[in-house]
Amino acid sequence: MLNHGDSADNLPGAAQLFSALGDPVRLAIVARLCKDGPLPTIELKQCAEGVSRQGVTKHLHVLEDVGLVDSDRIGRDRQWRLRAQQLAIVRTYLDWISAQWDQRLERLTEFVENDA
Amino acid sequence: MLNHGDSADNLPGAAQLFSALGDPVRLAIVARLCKDGPLPTIELKQCAEGVSRQGVTKHLHVLEDVGLVDSDRIGRDRQWRLRAQQLAIVRTYLDWISAQWDQRLERLTEFVENDA
DNA sequence: TTCATGGGCAACCTCCTGGTTGCTCGTTTG
DNA sequence: CAAACGAGCAACCAGGAGGTTGCCCATGAA
Numbered sequence: 319m320l321n322h323g324d325s326a327d328n329l330p331g332a333a334q335l336f337s338a339l340g341d342p343v344r345l346a347i348v349a350r351l352c353k354d355g356p357l358p359t360i361e362l363k364q365c366a367e368g369v370s371r372q373g374v375t376k377h378l379h380v381l382e383d384v385g386l387v388d389s390d391r392i393g394r395d396r397q398w399r400l401r402a403q404q405l406a407i408v409r410t411y412l413d414w415i416s417a418q419w420d421q422r423l424e425r426l427t428e429f430v431e432n433d434a
Numbered sequence: 435m436l437n438h439g440d441s442a443d444n445l446p447g448a449a450q451l452f453s454a455l456g457d458p459v460r461l462a463i464v465a466r467l468c469k470d471g472p473l474p475t476i477e478l479k480q481c482a483e484g485v486s487r488q489g490v491t492k493h494l495h496v497l498e499d500v501g502l503v504d505s506d507r508i509g510r511d512r513q514w515r516l517r518a519q520q521l522a523i524v525r526t527y528l529d530w531i532s533a534q535w536d537q538r539l540e541r542l543t544e545f546v547e548n549d550a
Numbered sequence: 551t552t553c554a555t556g557g558g559c560a561a562c563c564t565c566c567t568g569g570t571t572g573c574t575c576g577t578t579t580g
Numbered sequence: 581c582a583a584a585c586g587a588g589c590a591a592c593c594a595g596g597a598g599g600t601t602g603c604c605c606a607t608g609a610a
Contacts, residue, residue: 329458329461329462329465330458332461333455333456333457333458333460333461334456335456336452336453336455336456336461337452337453337456337457338456339449339452339456340449340450340451340452340453340454340455340456341449341453341597341598342445342446342449343598344449345445345448345449345452346445348531349445349531349534352531352532352534352535352538353534353535353538354538355538355542358556359556359557360555360556360557369598369599369600370599370600370601371556371557372557372558372559372599372600372601373598373599373600375557375558376597376598376599377598380597391557393556393606393607393608394555394556394557394606394607394608395556395557395607396556396557396558400535402532402535405528405531405532405535406532408528409525409528409529409532412521412524412525412528413525415464415465415468415521416468416518416521416522416525418465418468418469419468419516419518419521422468422469422470422471426471457567457568459568474586475586475587476585476586476587485568485569486569486570486571487586487587488569488570488571488587488588488589489568489569489570491587491588492567492568492569493568496567507587509576509577509578509586510576510577510578510585510586510587511577511586511587512586512587512588
């Protein structure tokens with residue numbers, strides 16, 4: 319799993335996560351799972367306009383591979399559940415990047431002020 | 435540009451952004467630009483281990499297409515600059531999703547407590 | 551028990567992506 | 581000026597991603 323000690327080291331892992339979220343169908347699935355909790359494949363299929371069941375299943379496996387989602391077989395169905403910690407990693411990465419940006423702006427402001 | 439009135443409508447746009455960030459080279463470029471401000475192509479090339487100049491240029495164009503970055507020609511060089519607003523959109527989208535998650539957890543907790 | 555439904559697996563196809571090379575052009579710089 | 585450097589453009593290539601179909605299995609409901 320992703321070691322999140324220092325976000326800078328985590329670039330490849332973060333890229334994986336971004337990549338997994340970088341498809342409209344997958345993003346819709348994640349959003350749906352976020353809103354309406356664990357759901358069976360068939361239900362998730364509805365947020366993929368005009369995509370076959372197998373297509374949706376493939377997307378779900380992509381999400382599973384990066385740990386954004388996991389599942390249990392319940393009788394005939396397979397229930398999918400969001401793993402919020404992984405989403406948190408993405409957020410943290412963006413926050414880390416943004417923080418660097420903010421620091422740079424601060425330094426820049428300082429510089430300008432000292433310069434004036 | 436991306437209308438950010440309601441994050442739910444914004445799914446395709448958000449997916450574009452995630453997708454653009456979903457490549458290690460591109461993510462490294464964004465991180466670098468965030469840390470060290472506007473930089474010429476050649477400098478950015480350094481964060482793409484073993485990729486040709488043209489390769490890097492292609493990545494930069496991908497970032498440009500989704501508005502994460504823009505550039506000016508300065509004499510012989512081309513200077514690249516981060517567009518932080520677009521990064522903010524990604525963050526906001528994640529926050530929006532997470533908020534829904536949190537609400538669901540609240541509702542769930544309520545339900546369990548009322549049930550007990 | 552029978553049949554419909556949700557799912558898994560595998561093969562297959564197409565198109566996009568990430569990457570390259572080769573060539574030319576303009577700008578610096580020695 | 582001449583050479584070197586940064587960049588743009590176009591062609592090209594291999595592999596992967598997203599999608600489909602067909603077939604079979606198990607479970608649930610009639």
